[in-house]
Amino acid sequence: MKLVLVTETYPPEVNGVAMTLERLVNNLILQGHQVELVRPKQKIDDTGPAPDYPVHMVPGVPIPGYADLQFGWFSGGKLKKLWTENRPDVIHVATEGMLGLSALNIARKLGIPVVTSFHTNFHTYGDHYNYSFVANWLMAYFRWFHNRTLATFVPSQATVDDLEKYGFKNVKIFSRGVDTELFGKHRRSDELRQSWGAQNGDPVVVYVGRVAAEKNIPLTIAAYERLKKRLPKAKLVVVGDGPERAGLEKKHPEIIFAGMRRGEELAQHYASGDFFLFGSTTETFGNVLTEAMASEMIVLGYDYAAAHHHVVDGENGFKAPFKDEQAFLGSVDRLLDQEARFPEIRQNARAKAQSLSWGSIIKGYADEVAALAQLKENA
Structure with missing residues (x-):
């Protein structure tokens, strides 16, 4: 299969969507498929090695508040010239912006099968960014966009159910894996822990993700402070960057x-930490949680997305009812009450992560996409 991926975010950018799409591309190539990439050029592109597959750069415009990033x-x-001269079997449009809309329109005009993926719950960000009033309009656009394709791939059944309530059609699951060769306790560094001021067995809480309003970091901080009452030597390490960082550092x-x-x-x-407390309520999946499990951390998250599918409460991690902040904070105490079982819980978390192979997940995706494209060609 010859597939073109169209996206406005991709490494060297660092975020869950970019990392997932890179996994998709790399595994498709390993499985013998031809892959090309279309994306806007970013200012940070010169910081890494060039990929060994074709990448077609398009013009971009700066994202307000993120001068180093570009919208396509x-x-x-x-795109019409590119795909007329070198026609792909299928086009996967991963983002719904101007570039994605151009790709969708041209693919339809040329009769090329198109699938999409839905990665970010923008409609749930409104309360954090003061645009709740446009949420219905935004979802109407997303519905119109995705329903013009053969299928929309999402990471979980919960997202399927959510989008179907908004009128999305042909929503299918493309789950998420975790690289247990990259993420694991073998990466633990005493030197790094010492740089944080953690001595010997001092507990370390780690947060990984964008430092942004939609990640609900104040709840993670509150959970850390609750943990610290019982473990006074605990440290909190925030890994990531974003618009809230400066304010949080000052506070x-x-x-x-x-x-x-x-x-x-x-x-x-990850591996140099001990606890992963994740208070976000806006994830479509939450790769960071399974990466933390692979790293044998004691995880706590809300019961949705990755935690709903992969955390068995009290066995390989802990979870609280969705958006119940008091229950989330109370789960910190439940977690600490199980200290004698931490070695078992960590091993169970690692075992669960090891069952989530990217290779098998992406093979399933590729088989489904190829079948959809063939049905369209035969129609």
């Missing part, structure tokens, strides 16, 4: 802000 601009002319000088990390360095930060 309308690029219909370039909480006791917290260690490690900034953006990727690859082995990111894996080392």
Whole structure:
């Protein structure tokens, strides 16, 4: 199968969507498929090695508040020329912006099968960014966009159910895996822990993700403070960057802000921690939680997305009823009451992560996409 991925976010950018799409591309190539990438050029592109598959850059415009990142601009002319001369079997549009809309329109005009994926619950961000009033309009656009394709791939059954309530059709699951060779306790670093001021067995809580309003970091901090009442030597390390970082650093000088990390360095930060407290309520999946499980951390999250599917409360981690902050904070006490079982819980978390192979998940995705494309060609 020859597949073109169209996306506005991709490494060297660091976020869950970019990392997932890179896994998709790399595993499709390993499985013998031809893959090409279309995306806007970013200012940070010169910081990493060039990929060994074709990448077609399109013009971009700066994202307000994120000067180093670019939205893809309308690029219909370039895409029409590209796909007329070198026609793919299927096009996967991963983002719904101007670039994604151009790709969808041109693919339909050329009769090329198109699938999409839904990665970010933008409609749930409104309360954090003061645009709740446009949530219905936003979902109407997303519904119109995705329903013009053969299928929309999402990471969980909960997201399927959510989108179907909004009138999305042909929603299918493309789950998420975890790289247990990259993420694991073998990455633990005493030197890194010492740089955080953690001596010997001092407990370390780690948060990984965007430092942004939609991640509900104040709840993670409150959970850490609750844990610290019983474990006074505990430290909190925030791994990531974003618009809330400066304010949080000023308000909480006791917290260690490690900034953006990727690859082995990111894996080392996970493995050098002990607890992963994740208060976000806006995830479509939450790759960070399964990466923490692979790293044998004691995890706590809300009972939805990745935690709903992969955390068995009290066996390989802990979870609280969705959006119940008091229950979330109370679960910190439940967690600490199980200290004698921490070695068992950590091993169970690792075992669950080891069952989530990216290779098998992406093979299932590829088989489904190929079948959908063939049905369209035969129609």
